[in-house]
Amino acid sequence: MKLAPGNGPETGSATALRGSQDSWLRRNRQTLAPLLFLAPGVIFFLFYVIFPILQSFNLSFYRWDGLGDPQFIGMENYRELMDDRAFEVSLWNNLKWLLLYLLAIPAGLFIALFLNQTVTGIRLYKSLFFFPFVISQVVVGLVFSWFYDPTFGLLNQVLGWVGLGPLNVLGDPTLVTYGIIAAGLWPQTAYCMILYLTGLNAVDPEQVEAARLDGAKGAKMLWYVIIPQLRPATFVAFVVTIIGALRSFDLISIMTNGGPFGSSRVLSFYMFEKALSEYGFRMGYGAAIAVVLFLIMLCFIAYFLWSMYQDDKGGR
Numbered sequence: 188m189k190l191a192p193g194n195g196p197e198t199g200s201a202t203a204l205r206g207s208q209d210s211w212l213r214r215n216r217q218t219l220a221p222l223l224f225l226a227p228g229v230i231f232f233l234f235y236v237i238f239p240i241l242q243s244f245n246l247s248f249y250r251w252d253g254l255g256d257p258q259f260i261g262m263e264n265y266r267e268l269m270d271d272r273a274f275e276v277s278l279w280n281n282l283k284w285l286l287l288y289l290l291a292i293p294a295g296l297f298i299a300l301f302l303n304q305t306v307t308g309i310r311l312y313k314s315l316f317f318f319p320f321v322i323s324q325v326v327v328g329l330v331f332s333w334f335y336d337p338t339f340g341l342l343n344q345v346l347g348w349v350g351l352g353p354l355n356v357l358g359d360p361t362l363v364t365y366g367i368i369a370a371g372l373w374p375q376t377a378y379c380m381i382l383y384l385t386g387l388n389a390v391d392p393e394q395v396e397a398a399r400l401d402g403a404k405g406a407k408m409l410w411y412v413i414i415p416q417l418r419p420a421t422f423v424a425f426v427v428t429i430i431g432a433l434r435s436f437d438l439i440s441i442m443t444n445g446g447p448f449g450s451s452r453v454l455s456f457y458m459f460e461k462a463l464s465e466y467g468f469r470m471g472y473g474a475a476i477a478v479v480l481f482l483i484m485l486c487f488i489a490y491f492l493w494s495m496y497q498d499d500k501g502g503r
Contacts, residue, residue, distance in 0.1 A: 240481065243474045243477050243478060243481070244474075244478055246470060246471055246474040247264055247265070247471060247474040247475040247477075247478050248260065248261055248262070248264070248471070249470075249471040250263070250264075250469075250471050250472075251469075251470045251471050252468045252469065252470065253468055253470050257471070260471070264471050264472050264474075264475035265475055267472065268475060268476070268479065273449055273452065273457060274454075274457060274476065276449060276450065276452060277452040277453050277454045277456070277457040277476075278454060278479075280364050280451065280452060280453045281432070281433060281435075281453045281454050281480075281483070283364055283365070283368065284364075284368055284371075284432040284433070284435055284453060285429065285432045285433070287365070287368045287372075288368060288371065288372065288375060288428055288429075288431065288432035289425075289428060289429075289432075290372060291372050291375040291376040291378070291379050291424075291428055292379050292421065292424045292425065292428060294372070294376045294379070294380075295375075295376045295377070295378070295379025295380040295381075295382065295383055295424065296379070296380075296383050296414075296417075298316055298376065298380045299379075299380045299381075299383035299384045299386075299387060300383075300387070300409075300413075302316065302380070302384060303384065303387045316377060316380055317377060317380075317381065318377070319373045319374040319376070319377040320374055320377035320378050320381060322374070324374070324437040324438055324441075325437060325441055327370055327371075327373060327374055327438065328370065328437065328438045328440075328441030328442045329441060330370075331366070331367075331369070331370035331373075331438075331442065332357065332441070332442050335355075335356040335357050335366055337353045337354065337355040337358070338353075342354065342356070357442060357443055357447075358447055359447075360447055360448060360450035361450075363443055363446075363447065363450055363451045364450070364451050366442075367435075367438050367439055367442055367443065367451060370438055370442065371431070371432075371435060371438050375428060375431060378424075378427065379424045379428065382420045382423055382424050382427075383417060383420050383424070385420065386416070386417040386419065386420030386421075387413075387417070389416070390413060390416045390417070391416065394412055394416070395408070395412060395413075398411070398412045418498070422491060422494075422495055425491055426487075426488060426491055429484070429487045429488075430484060430488075433454070433455070433480060433483060433484050433487075434455050434480075434484075435453050435455065435456075436453070436455040436456050436459065439451055439452070439453060439456050440456065440459075445457075445460065454476055454479065454480045454483075455480060457476060458473045458476040458477050458480065459473070461473040461476060462474070462476075
């Protein structure tokens with residue numbers, strides 16, 4: 188006797204298999220859906236972030252000019268860094284950037300507290316304080332280069348009004364780094380201000396009212412009620428500010444090009460000089476500088492992540 192089409196044992200097993208697959212997909216739909224949405228971003232992150240980081244670590248053990256065959260030299264690039272005066276200057280300048288750039292966080296907080304008030308013309312004030320955030324770092328560098336100019340700059344015009352002589356900020360090796368940091372603080376403060384304005388919108392008004400009933404006001408209200416609720420915004424501001432300080436490149440390139448006499452270099456700019464500029468084409472040495480910069484950045488980020496984890500763990 189012939190079996191009817193579709194009723195054979197093979198067809199029945201295939202149908203059962205499809206049914207089991209459908210039931211497995213149905214059971215795990217809530218797990219698979221977010222994974223599928225995350226997959227493109229994870230793939231791009233692995234390919235464009237993680238893989239280049241690993242490639243930089245590997246390249247730092249080679250001597251390579253970017254054209255010929257790489258020559259394995261082990262830790263020689265890192266040993267050379269220890270005796271490199273220009274690397275030492277760049278590292279110290281990065282530390283200055285780290286310490287002084289953090290001033291953007293309290294400055295952004297106090298500006299946000301001012302802009303969070305209901306006063307006449309507050310929209311105009313918000314626009315003026317928001318303006319530095321939307322302009323390019325190249326524009327910021329050019330504006331401050333004109334501001335510091337010893338012949339027609341506004342800074343020296345003001346100093347002349349009070350009887351002080353002209354000051355060549357960008358031409359003085361002792362002042363140039365601080366002048367560039369001041370230029371970088373302008374847009375960075377605006378960014379921190381935006382973060383805190385967003386955080387202030389999430390402050391619980393009931394806690395504020397309860398604190399007022401208990402007699403808290405002014406600095407006590409700010410320290411014990413407002414700032415604890417702004418902790419997520421503060422965390423993001425710290426991370427973004429530290430990363431911005433460590434990867435500072437464009438302002439230095441526009442305002443001084445590392446001068447005078449290399450006194451305004453930072454690690455990212457020195458890495459560019461050694462690896463890609465007309466002075467270098469030492470890809471392995473530049474990769475070693477990049478590895479040092481990455482490890483410094485990783486230490487700070489790991490510390491803040493650990494602090495946030497401990498806070499969340501203690502709050503449960």
